Amino acid sequence: MEIKADVKPISELMKFYFTIPDYQREYVWKAEEHVAQFFEDIENEFSENKPMNEQASYFIGSIIIVRKPDGDYDVIDGQQRLTTIVLTLCAFREYLKNKVDPNTVGTKRLEEIRKKIDELLYSYDLGTGRSKPRLILQYEEAKDYMNCLIEETDFKGDTTNSINKMMEAYEKIFSYIENIDKTYLLDFITYFLIKVEMVVIIPENISSALKIFETINQRGAGLSPMDLLKNLIFKESNQQDFAKVKVVWKEMISNLEKCGEGDKPLRFLRYFLMAKYYNGMLREDEIYKWIISDEGKKAIKYQDNPLQFAEELKESSAYYRDFVKATIADTEDPNYPSLTYIGHIGKSTFRQHIILLLALKNNLRNNKATVELLCKNLEVLVFYYTMTREQTKTFESRFSNWAKELRNIDTLDSLKDFIKTKIGAEVQNKNISFSQVFKTISEFDIRPQYRVKYYFGRIENYIRQMSNLPVHPMSYYKSLQIEHIIPKTPDGGNIPQTFKDKNEYEFYLHLLGNLTLVESNINQALNKVNKITDADWFNGKTREYRKSDIRLTQSIAAIINIGANTAWNNFANKNLFSFTSWGKDEIIKRQELLLALTNQIWKVSV
Template sequence: MSTQSIDSKDLQISDVFKDFYRVPDYQREYVWGESDRKGERGDEVDKFLDDIYRELDAADGKEPPEYFIGTIVVCKGEDGVFDLIDGQQRMTTSFVTLCAIRDALEDLDADIPDTLTSQIAAASTDWKGDTVGRMRLDLQYEDAQGILAKYGEGEGFDAPAEGTRSITNLANAYKAVREFLAAELSDDRQKIRLFYGYFTNKVKLIRIETPNVSRALKIFETINDRGVGLDAMDLLKNLLFMHADATQFDALKSVWKDLTQTLYDAGEKPLRFLRYFIMANYSSDEKLREDEIYGWLSSHAKETGHENDPVGFADKLKAAATAYAYFLDGRGPDGKDVRAVANSRKLGGSAIKQHFILYLAGRHLSSPMFARLAREIENLLCVWLIAGVPAKDYERQIAKAATKLQSVSTQEDLDDFISEYISSQKRRHRDDFHRWMATMHTWDLRQYRLRYLLAKITQHVEIEARGSDGLEDLGHFLDTRNDIEHIYPQTPTDAASEEFGEIGEDEDIVERLGNLLWVEQAINRAAGNKPYSKKLPHYDSSSFILARSQGTIKLNGVNDQITQTVKRLRPETEWNVEAIERRQNWMADRAMEVWEVPAKAESPDEAAE
């Protein structure tokens, strides 16, 4: 390229990783997945993977559309390696994703595609004829300490997970990808290959190559100074202004500015919001794609009224965007805290938002009615996710339900809606829900979802024993000072192994749900890798009834509420394979209560569903 030209290329991931890149030592660290001050891990990697997977999954057997992940800015060095000036977070995450896919396939004894191997590392020969083997991506800042090469070389979970900021964040990123492959793709080699094919052939980015670093930094500054995230709204904005009277321009500009700023501040994709808004208010077609929104609006002007009253339509969009931002923050449409909305965010993570369609469709309800709706949605969402219902299937149900929800106005209407659209779905999937709860391992779920499950069951027992006063906030239980305890340790001492006895057919029994207990971190650390008999005294000091009653029933009276609750628990004086099975079956049965899932058919008609 010339000394002045800027070269821009639209590349799929497979083409991107045909070249070599380095992140210069003056760049900042890898920060995706970094924990905040509250100790909660960032969800950028989860969102990156989930957004890509949703595009593939929505294709339903047809050729899926391409998916754009952004722009990178590079400058080629004299050795032919690209200096990565902007975009290192998504490039590093993409590289780690390729490493994790390779490692997952290897663990499944599946063939590793040659293309995948070469996208991670390859050799290059310079003009002198010297051949050098290297990783496709190299982090040169001091904080990285060569850790990325560990993942490239296949060390995976054996790579250091603590030390510098980047080492910790990269370990979190790799773990997040492996959790995704296990939970969303069931560690199925064919599904993983399909995802790999889509990821490398349909996921694309724009690579901007500049002749020197100073030009690259200027472009980086320009990109990051612009509101690039909101450009997708321009067509709709033009459509409204086209139908507005000149006297309405100022009002429309003001509303539009507030609308777009609300979405920007919330970190939400404008097109996703628009799609959900349409599905919540006008259309039950769950197949409406984001790239079809403008065409849909153009052909449904009578329904939306945007041609006759563009300002009114913009006002409606703005009000919906405000409510949507509240939902993202765990609140109801009026801005007040709604625990079930916050809980659903902890359950679904950052990517699963289809249930927001129902929130939008029901935002006209009174506060008590909306709170009840949100509670029912949380329960159903949990059933769908644990039972493994595909996103395209439950989105279809959501789209149908939203049409009906728009007309709900009375408590009787809401009762009928819940019975027809929510209770019926829970009945339909209850057997799969119970089966998965009874057989689940830790890798069957994303880590945040596993924590939600355990905290929710623990909370349920506390409320049953003590009443709901002061205990309704799941955040109290999900506090970072609490953690997952493996009753039979992941790395047991010889004494713990001897006391536990034979592992049995399931070599991964330690990762069964029945072997997990939700306790305070201090108790988790104190219990350590000890035998069960030595752990029980530590559990006794927990503030949670479920943990305190792990070994024996501790009665507080004769017929008081706490005593009645404790009698329903599953204490085990000894810990072995059979005890884990019994406890997991108990947890599966109790989960039916926690998420209000009917335990059995209530009528011949229901049994036939």
Template sequence: MAKIENHKYTIEEAFKNCFYIVPDYQREYVWQEKEVQLLLDDIDEQVGSTTSEYFIGTILVAPVEGDRNHYEVIDGQQRLTTFFLMLCALRNRLTGEDHHGLISDILTTRRTTPEGNIETRLKLEPRYEHAGELVALIAKQDSDPETTRAAVDIEGIPHFGSLNRLLDAYALLHRSLSEKYPTVAELKKFWGYLASNVVFIQISADVSNALKIFETINERGVGLNPMDLLKNLLFTQVDQNEFSRLKMEWKKVTAPLEKKKEKPLRFLRYFIMANYQFEMSRSGKNDSVVREDEIYTWFTKREHARICEYEEKPFEFIRKITRNVEHYLNFREGRDNHGNPSQAMEGLRSLTGAAFSLHYILLLAAVPLPAALFNHLVRQLESFLFYYIFTKTSTKQLERDFSLWADQLRTICAEHDIVEQKRQLDALVQDKFATAMKRLEGQLDDALRRYTLGSMQKYRSNYLLAKITQHVETAFQGSEAPLASFTGLQIEHILPNNPSAALRTHFEQTNPGIDYDEQKNRLGNLTMLEQPHNVVAGNDFFAKKQELYRQSGNYLTRSLVALAQVGSNSSISRMNQKLKSFDEWNAEAIEQRQQLLQSLIMEIWSTTHLEA
């Protein structure tokens, strides 16, 4: 094993003696105001109150071959970068003092090149994106934050993401030093403590060993999240000359998630549970759930490293994650496993919204299925989740179930005989989905009888009525229209939501003992109507709304007034047997329509078999 060295440095000694490079494969500057302010406050508390050293932790570096005292920063760049910006701000505040020249010498280094030229370089050089240009300009400008930002704009240096955080950190440090140390004497006192008493331990080892040390230091996720730790774990598996390539591949994982504002750790959990089978523990328990704080530990276990193959094939492993990211984001947008728009996926997405995502475990596991079978599975999954969501059954067990069912799905996906593949998929749906739905049938019936617009989130009430409307319209038109054609309609209270006094009095007189406000929000009193009709219909009596209902673009609403006259054996005639038109609207009519809608619901959200 190569020699590992450690040295205790003060801030002044570190930047005088060392040249720090933040390699492009490292994560960028992520500190925000909270972290920068906390570091500054910690030092502020020590200034003037003690002469003892203030220890800020360990910095892990790797020597750069051929460049004496040049180091790549493996761990600690957030702190080193912040201290570098702090020195820049302090130097500017001490303009005109001898300290200004002293700090300038600490911030830069001069050396003779092999060609005999003298070059001046900053003591800290971040090499990701345009960070080097930005930090160089901050140091060269030696100005207040506003002037510095203007210079950045003039130079055309981008300042988004980590680059903007660098500018924000400089502004915060400059402002805080001005506010807390308004006089030159106070600033000199702060510099004296910072230069001589703030210390850290610098551990130096070659890159390979440094990354392994980094992994050990952070094995419980201290300071970094599992996504960062996994990235660095992968860097330990490749040669240094492949670092840039690995970084570019890793960007394909993180950048799309960041762009869509998806939580990377949630994705990573689902990726693990969808793609890998969990082995039995010694106690015989198969705990198939990985928590966020367990992700990194899971990857580092010997048996998991073996099944993931990231040690032998790190680039193939990253590409596997990348493919899963692409599918994951497609699913979030209502696309199928081939990235195509899918009515089945749109229905599932409309049901679950952004609040529920456990089903992505199953979807990721099912990616290799033929598109037709995948979309069939999605429709069955939608029915299954409808029962859980609308009965408000706890989904705590579902995460574990989905992880185990994902194992079965991967086996089904690997089946080459399409007939056998269909048989196995039908068996899974029947055994897992249909069985659970049968168990919840009574609860669903009760939940629907008690259902009001306040029972669920508005988007789910809209989804419920839109799906019923779509189902009836499909029978009427003979083809399925996209669900989006109906989710854009408005929910109409047949018995008005805000009735006139005359209408309320009439209802109470003709429906003695029945509470108007309870009836108006029942499922049986709701339908879907185009916005212009909904506005005109307003709060009027049913008799005055009938003509507007007759003009509606969907048959479910038109059927309230009259059923279409068609032949005796058609999809419309069969649907008519399940519908009813009404001459008047009262509590009895609402109850009758409630029952017919519940029957339609049981028909719509059901499991079906594949044709052999």
């Protein structure tokens, strides 16, 4: 493998014409982070009072380029840095042109520096009368913005995320230039041109270039496994497939962006590999190492057909997008309502269940009813995991181990057997310990509040389903208030003598049996019924509970039969209780009622 590698100052980049191919990543550097660090590091190395020949050089990294038949160079690595250098040169040029008085800095020196900057930005052909930019961005997101900037013409196209990043970077750089002491401005620009250096690596062909890119970034503090994987797929692909790979990769990233995961693609990649190929838990920092290992090559077979592997990633990212969107939805997803329930249990960042969904074979995964069957039972398991405070890493490990079996299942009957033997057995085990401790479970055990509302909301909807009444979306229950039947702040601070002390009162106050959901207007009325030492205080509560649309809350006051032998009458009289007084015994009795309903709702079913 023939490789040329030379250290070159920025002033010598005028010897090259660079092209950033359309399959490369668009400009993503953040102005306040990457660009600020880039400029500040250079500024910190510059010594204002030293002659230029005594200034220390500053190394900013490397670029990997490959010579094309027309003599230009494709940039394989370093496009973010190279683009930022060109943005800086353009900012220098504008500032010197519009903000600097030649009489204060010396006309000759100013003209020579401006001439050098122009030469670094473009060349001019006297014969054709045309200029040629030294950096061309071919990726779609750049459009003609960089050309317009280099040629000092107005950009009139639509902006993209990449163009916005370049605009923000340019403004940040310009603001830094404005703050440089004007006495040393030309010295600083000169320092930037002749003392800021980079290694220019020129392999013999693109295959060698991609291999060098992989080696540099894998061994150093380089790119993420996702970027390395993209490079690997290009390296293994035929060059004529590059355009296809680029489109497929872009669609995959777009899918992740559509579900809010564009800035953390490694979670998708990790879950995809654990679902489809890797056996067990795979750490993020081990992803790429495993992919290029003999085991990874044998499992994935990306060397045989890299484009097909990219297509598989894209396809799975579309499912991942749908599964994440259903999980974070406020209202039940029409296809996967149980995923929305999982999101309400675990919080919006909960994703571990998706490992198992991605493991499904396509013939099962393409059937939404089949996916929902698995989701429904996963909701049951996640419910018990959450209620028993199972550590996230424990069930993530379990899901990754189950994925090994699930990825080989190709019939609905086999999936049902999997649900019964794996999820069912785990639920049964967790339910035993859950039932044993439920008598003392309080709101503190299932907080935060959104989870408390989820719990009572699911019970209320179950009551409505069994009674042939319309159910509410889960978002409705988020708007309700959590009502403490014996109040959190009893009027005057007095508590009934049936409680031996304040600690005992606090214990019963927070038990689930003492909680229910009420509408805001009813909650306001209930705030006036807090004199718990009055004999009539509970009647005051029940008068308000009767007005609620929440059947679980209504039933505390009374079970009102509707018609004769209706579904509501049958269910309510069998499963709900009403109360004429309220104290410790009643709270325990309602706690038992909630446990019975819990066991009816959260159970494995196929």
